[in-house]
Amino acid sequence: MKKVIAQTEIDVNEEGYLTDFSQWTKEIGTEIAKEHNIEMTDSHWQVIDWIQEKVNEGVALSIRGIKKSGVIDIKQFYALFPGGPLKVSTKIAGVPKPKSCI
Amino acid sequence: MKNLVILGAGTAGTMMANHLVSKLPKKEWTITIVDQYKTHYYQPGFLFLPFDIYTEKQVKKDGKKFIPRGVNYIQKKIDRILPEENKINLEDDILDYDVLIIATGSKTAPDEVEGMLGDNWYKSIFDFYTYEGALALRNKLREWEGGKLVIHITEMPIKCPVAPLEFAFLADSYFKKKGIRDKVEITYVTPLSGAFTKEKCSKSLGYLLKEKNINLEIDFAIEHVNNDNNKIIDYADKAIDFDLLVTVPTNMGDEVIERSGLGDDLNFVPTHHNTLQSLAHENIFVIGDATNVPASKAGSVAHFQAETLTDNILLYVEGKPLKEEFDGHANCFIETGDNKALLIDFNYEQEPVEGTFPFAGIGPLRLLKESVFNHWGKLAFRWIYWNMLLKGIPIPFVSRNMSLKGKNID
Numbered sequence: 001m002k003k004v005i006a007q008t009e010i011d012v013n014e015e016g017y018l019t020d021f022s023q024w025t026k027e028i029g030t031e032i033a034k035e036h037n038i039e040m041t042d043s044h045w046q047v048i049d050w051i052q053e054k055v056n057e058g059v060a061l062s063i064r065g066i067k068k069s070g071v072i073d074i075k076q077f078y079a080l081f082p083g084g085p086l087k088v089s090t091k092i093a094g095v096p097k098p099k100s101c102i
Numbered sequence: 103m104k105n106l107v108i109l110g111a112g113t114a115g116t117m118m119a120n121h122l123v124s125k126l127p128k129k130e131w132t133i134t135i136v137d138q139y140k141t142h143y144y145q146p147g148f149l150f151l152p153f154d155i156y157t158e159k160q161v162k163k164d165g166k167k168f169i170p171r172g173v174n175y176i177q178k179k180i181d182r183i184l185p186e187e188n189k190i191n192l193e194d195d196i197l198d199y200d201v202l203i204i205a206t207g208s209k210t211a212p213d214e215v216e217g218m219l220g221d222n223w224y225k226s227i228f229d230f231y232t233y234e235g236a237l238a239l240r241n242k243l244r245e246w247e248g249g250k251l252v253i254h255i256t257e258m259p260i261k262c263p264v265a266p267l268e269f270a271f272l273a274d275s276y277f278k279k280k281g282i283r284d285k286v287e288i289t290y291v292t293p294l295s296g297a298f299t300k301e302k303c304s305k306s307l308g309y310l311l312k313e314k315n316i317n318l319e320i321d322f323a324i325e326h327v328n329n330d331n332n333k334i335i336d337y338a339d340k341a342i343d344f345d346l347l348v349t350v351p352t353n354m355g356d357e358v359i360e361r362s363g364l365g366d367d368l369n370f371v372p373t374h375h376n377t378l379q380s381l382a383h384e385n386i387f388v389i390g391d392a393t394n395v396p397a398s399k400a401g402s403v404a405h406f407q408a409e410t411l412t413d414n415i416l417l418y419v420e421g422k423p424l425k426e427e428f429d430g431h432a433n434c435f436i437e438t439g440d441n442k443a444l445l446i447d448f449n450y451e452q453e454p455v456e457g458t459f460p461f462a463g464i465g466p467l468r469l470l471k472e473s474v475f476n477h478w479g480k481l482a483f484r485w486i487y488w489n490m491l492l493k494g495i496p497i498p499f500v501s502r503n504m505s506l507k508g509k510n511i512d
Contacts (some may be wrong), residue, residue: 084320099452102299102307102436
């Protein structure tokens with residue numbers, strides 16, 4: 001489905017995750033963050049950069065990965081993206097959230 | 103003579119031995135398979151063992167029975183793979199290889215979480231992903247009189263990602279049959295964003311937890327187990343009480359992968375998603391749970407991979423280009439309790455959907471819908487595993503690549 005955000009029309013799934021990463025911009029990320037009451041800072045963007053890099057490399061995202069990222073520790077990760085940090089940060093980053101097989 | 107060595111005689115390794123023994127020219131190739139353990143377990147049966155649905159005998163057999171004649175079977179510990187020298191150090195021997203197949207699987211690592219492997223391990227904290235754990239849990243459940251049952255996934259990826267959910271459904275049935283369901287509070291705890299994370303599954307199956315009165319805790323990334331007051335605590339300091347914790351510990355590839363420097367953070371070997379060749383060494387191939395490919399870690403996946411990998415090994419030894427064929431195909435029965443089950447059929451790209459399988463419009467199996475017939479399918483699968491799957495016999499009408507026939511796609 002379509003959604004207009006930061007004056008741009010983007011394709012998202014029913015939960016609001018971008019389905020086409022090429023449509024992603026920093027402005028869109030900022031607006032999605034606002035929907036989750038998150039005001040983006042440099043620390044937030046560092047995490048988003050890291051997530052996009054990992055997804056691009058085909059590496060599955062996990063809390064363990066965050067722990068070893070060297071970017072941030074897990075407590076900080078929770079503090080930056082409250083309420084399920086992986087599902088919130090991936091949405092802001094314009095990439096799919098971690099999934100199981102069903 | 104040239105040497106093809108298979109490391110691991112589990113589901114994937116045994117299937118590869120059976121496929122290759124009749125296909126690699128005997129005059130040119132010696133096939134060797136190495137596994138330190140004597141017993142071959144039917145791992146899907148570990149789900150049924152705790153509920154007294156299967157007996158010990160039904161889930162284990164002597165591994166030797168499934169290794170074909172013409173394949174050397176070495177029962178020794180593997181110390182290290184030396185990929186630069188094309189050698190393998192065993193505990194007291196050295197093997198040379200021209201082609202290596204890594205099928206060392208995945209195992210639980212409860213020591214990855216602080217407190218999990220503490221005083222309460224196999225007293226009030228159990229896993230069911232090992233034979234020992236499933237059996238200890240069976241004995242516990244036989245005498246347990248109720249309380250807070252917490253079913254918990256530590257982190258992804260895990261073998262058979264639906265097994266913990268099946269465990270929750272079967273537990274509901276089990277306690278109902280025992281007449282103590284009203285004394286048991288069942289909670290399902292996942293690090294993911296839901297019990298179902300894919301849209302179609304979520305829509306089709308969302309009713310199941312409510313119907314069975316199973317509580318759900320999502321986004322729970324465990325930090326430690328508190329053994330003093332029986333709680334699991336996550337990184338957001340959320341605490342969940344339990345009287346009986348059934349956990350799926352972190353799953354990791356074998357330590358030999360780490361010792362050999364061939365793995366990622368979780369000791370899984372970086373592997374080409376479609377050819378199953380290792381990314382680091384062209385004469386090393388990887389199959390089953392040992393790979394890092396984003397397919398489910400499941401026997402059916404290993405079965406479909408084995409067919410592609412057999413072709414690719416033959417192409418490789420002839421110096422021809424490999425087929426980029428494997429599509430992540432998985433086909434799994436999911437127990438939903440009360441003698442019913444679901445069937446899902448999916449791959450890297452296609453999420454599970456409703457429909458019929460294997461014949462469009464006919465079935466007889468229903469996709470993503472509960473049915474008694476699917477449950478029989480799951481039970482029949484044990485016979486298929488021992489008598490067909492391990493021997494590399496193709497399953498009629500089920501192709502290595504996922505088919506869209508019979509699937510309801512929007």
